[in-house]
Amino acid sequence: MHVLILNQTFYPDVAATAQHMWDLARHLDSAGHRVTAVTSRTMYGSSEQFSNAHERHGNITIHRVPQTAFGKVHTAGRMADFLSYYVSSMWQIDRSPAPDVILALTSPPMVAALGMLQKQFRSRAGHRIALVNHVMDLYPDAAVAMNVLKPSGLVTGIMSSVTRRTLRACDAIIALGDDMRKLILDRYIAPEHADRVHVVQPWADEREIFPTDRNSNALRAHLGLGDAFVLLYSGNFGQAHDVDTIVSAIRGTRNRTDLRWCFTGGGRGMVTLKDLAAAESWRQVSFLPYQPREALNDLLNLADVHLVSQSPAFTGIVVPSKLFGILAAGKPSIMVGPRDAEAARILIEHDAGLVVAPGDVESMLSAIESLRADASRCSQMGVRARRALSTRYHCQVACRKIETILKQATKDANADRR
Numbered sequence: 001m002h003v004l005i006l007n008q009t010f011y012p013d014v015a016a017t018a019q020h021m022w023d024l025a026r027h028l029d030s031a032g033h034r035v036t037a038v039t040s041r042t043m044y045g046s047s048e049q050f051s052n053a054h055e056r057h058g059n060i061t062i063h064r065v066p067q068t069a070f071g072k073v074h075t076a077g078r079m080a081d082f083l084s085y086y087v088s089s090m091w092q093i094d095r096s097p098a099p100d101v102i103l104a105l106t107s108p109p110m111v112a113a114l115g116m117l118q119k120q121f122r123s124r125a126g127h128r129i130a131l132v133n134h135v136m137d138l139y140p141d142a143a144v145a146m147n148v149l150k151p152s153g154l155v156t157g158i159m160s161s162v163t164r165r166t167l168r169a170c171d172a173i174i175a176l177g178d179d180m181r182k183l184i185l186d187r188y189i190a191p192e193h194a195d196r197v198h199v200v201q202p203w204a205d206e207r208e209i210f211p212t213d214r215n216s217n218a219l220r221a222h223l224g225l226g227d228a229f230v231l232l233y234s235g236n237f238g239q240a241h242d243v244d245t246i247v248s249a250i251r252g253t254r255n256r257t258d259l260r261w262c263f264t265g266g267g268r269g270m271v272t273l274k275d276l277a278a279a280e281s282w283r284q285v286s287f288l289p290y291q292p293r294e295a296l297n298d299l300l301n302l303a304d305v306h307l308v309s310q311s312p313a314f315t316g317i318v319v320p321s322k323l324f325g326i327l328a329a330g331k332p333s334i335m336v337g338p339r340d341a342e343a344a345r346i347l348i349e350h351d352a353g354l355v356v357a358p359g360d361v362e363s364m365l366s367a368i369e370s371l372r373a374d375a376s377r378c379s380q381m382g383v384r385a386r387r388a389l390s391t392r393y394h395c396q397v398a399c400r401k402i403e404t405i406l407k408q409a410t411k412d413a414n415a416d417r418r
Contacts, residue, residue: 001028001033001034001099001100001101001406001407001410002033002034002035002036002097002098002099002100002101003028003033003034003035003036003099003100003101003102003103003406004035004036004037004038004093004096004099004101004102004103005021005024005025005035005036005037005038005039005103005105006037006038006089006093006102006103006104006105006111006112006114006115007021007037007039007104007105007107007111008039008040008044008085008105008107008108008111009021009039009040009044009107010022010037010039010062010064011025011037011057011062012293013039013043013044014044014045014290014291014292014293015044015045015107016202016235016236016321016322017105017107017136018039018044019293020202020203020321021037021105023203023205023395023399024399024402025037025060026060027395027396027399027400027403028399028403028406029057029058029059029060031403033059033403034059034061035059035060035061036060036061036062036063036096036099037060037061037062037063038063038065038089038092038093038096039062039063039064039065040064040065040067040085041053041064041065041066041067042067042069042081045071045266045290046069046071047069047071049069050064052064053065063092063096065085065088065089065091065092066084066088067081067084067085067088068080068081068084069081075148081108082108082109085108085111086108086111086114089111089114090114090117090118093114093118094118098122098127098129099129100129100130100410101129101130101131101132101171101406101409101410101413102115102118102119102129102130102131102132103132103134103402103406104131104132104133104134105133105134105135105136106133106134106135106136106137106138106139107136107137109137109139109140109142109143109159110139110159110162110163110166112131112133112166112167112170113162113166115131115133115166116131116165116166116169116170119131119169120169128413128414129413130171130172130406130409130410130412130413130414131169131170131171131409131413132170132171132172132173132174132405132406132409133166133167133170133172133173133174134174134402135173135174135175135176135180135184136176136318137317137318138163138180138183138184138316138317138318139159139163140155140156140159140160140163141183141187141316141317142240142314142317142318143156143159144156145239145240145311145313145314145317146239146240160187160188163188164187164188167184167188167189168188168189168190168193170196171196171409171410171412171413172196172197172198172405172406172408172409172412173189173196173197173198174198174199174200174402174405175197175198175199175200176199176200176201176202176318176319176342177199177201177316177319177341177342177343177345178199178342178345179315179316179319179340179341179342179345180199180316180317180319180342181197181198181199182316183316183317184197185197198401198405200398200401200402200405201319201324201342201346201392201393201398202319202321202323202324202393202398203324203393203394203395203397203398203399204324204325204327204328204389204393204394204395205328205394205395206328206386206389206390206394206395207395208293208296208297208328209296209297209300209325209328209329210297210328210329210330210386211301211329211330211331211382211386212297212298212301214301214304217298217301217302218298219295219298219299219302220302223262223286223302225260225262225302227258228257228258228259228260229258229259229260229304229305229372230260230261230262230302230303230304230305231259231260231261231262231303231304231305231306231307231334231368232261232262232263232264232299232300232302232303232305232306232307233246233261233262233263233264233265233306233307233309234263234264234265234291234299234300234306234322234325235264235265235320235321235322236265236266236267237263237265237266237267237268237269237270237273237309238267238268238269239267239268239269239311240310240311240314240317240318241267241269241309241310241311241320242309242310242311242336242337242358242359243269243272243273243309244358244359245309245336245356245358245359245360245361245364246273246307246309246336246364247272247273247276248361248364249361249364249365249368250282250284250285251280252361252365253284253365253368254280254282254283254284256284257284258372259284259368259372260284260285260286261282261284261285261286262285262286262287262288262302262303263285263286263287263288264287264288264289264290264291264299265289265290266289266290270287273285273287274287296325297329300325300326300328300329300331301329301331303329303331304331304371304372304378305331305332305333305334305368305371305372305378306322306326306331306332306333306334306353307333307334307335307336308320308322308323308326308333308334308335308336308337308343308347308353309335309336309337310335310336310337310338310341310343310344311337311358312337312338312341312358314341315338315340315341316341319341319342319343320343323335323343323346323347324389324393326385327352327385327386327388327389327393328386328389328394329385329386330382330383330385330386331382331385332352332353332354332371332378332381332382332385333347333352333353333354333385334353334354334355334356334364334367334368334371335347335353335354335355335356336356336357336358336364337355337356337358338357338358339355339357346388346393349388350384350385350387350388351381351384352381352382352384352385352388353381353385354367354370354371
């Protein structure tokens with residue numbers, strides 16, 4: 001197959017979708033397929049530009065298209081970034097050889113609509129293209145959950161219509177969890193097409209991320225954490241996450257010398273935490289920037305317990321991909337979020353962590369103390385976390401699933417089953 005990946009971030013960017021698509025691209029390359037990625041030349045979360053507009057690794061070709069770089073500060077700027085990427089991507093796709101299948105993600109929102117248009121345009125020219133939408137965030141549902149759009153507003157209605165039409169034009173849809181699959185079927189896809197909606201959770205590569213000795217962790221030594229019990233949040237901390245419960249827990253442990261909180265990554269929640277840390281002199285809290293992929297194993301093994309967060313409004317809309325790196329590192333988690341969310345379901349099913357309801361600060365503090373005081377329980381949860389990753393959520397399993405979905409979608413498109 002010739003697979004075209006359409007996503008705003010790609011190798012060597014730090015965003016989770018960039019890293020996941022690089023894993024997939026390398027897997028497809030090793031299986032003898034050809035991969036083209038159309039991505040942004042602007043680095044995730046910054047205005048910096050990649051030096052190479054075009055790059056090739058084996059059978060993987062990367063086209064980095066220009067876009068504006070206003071970032072996430074203002075809505076108008078974000079819309080300009082999205083629009084410029086849409087235009088540049090369409091121009092690049094039009095001048096590139098037709099693929100057999102387009103794998104469109106959801107960054108920027110609803111970029112799969114470009115894939116739908118390309119599929120229709122190329123089919124008129126006699127080239128059948130399959131379209132697969134890998135839904136990382138469901139829009140406009142995410143924008144409604146963030147209170148950016150009103151549930152019954154005009155823009156929401158238009159976006160919902162585009163999403164519905166795009167998803168129904170897809171030969172296959174990949175959801176990140178059972179909760180997301182249910183939401184897609186309830187709101188956008190007729191029940192008779194349920195077989196097109198597949199579940200492939202995010203993943204981690206167990207060869208790159210694996211448990212290491214706590215006492216030999218160089219990053220832990222560099223931060224001077226000593227024997228402290230370390231709680232780590234790694235990744236984007238944005239509007240889909242519960243910040244308030246974690247803030248209250250930090251305040252509730254501010255006099256504890258045996259606990260340290262570490263945060264690495266970005267997002268609005270991270271900005272809030274940094275501002276509060278400065279204003280309230282949180283001496284037990286450390287901050288790190290996004291870490292490169294080669295430093296990820298040391299970072300994830302820095303923690304005794306990891307933090308995962310999800311606001312209830314985002315159930316079925318997102319799945320925190322950070323959980324799968326945590327599983328690979330063999331660490332337990334405390335999740336602040338609803339029990340019916342996919343990440344909570346995984347932790348409960350595998351007994352790999354504890355789930356705390358948003359706003360329940362007392363239970364949050366109790367969960368921290370129970371794991372701090374019981375090293376054996378903490379260790380066994382970590383063992384079960386690693387086992388879950390190795391058997392269910394590691395890179396090879398997920399990439400093989402997606403390869404199979406892409407092959408079947410290509411076959412269905414050429415059979416013109418609709």
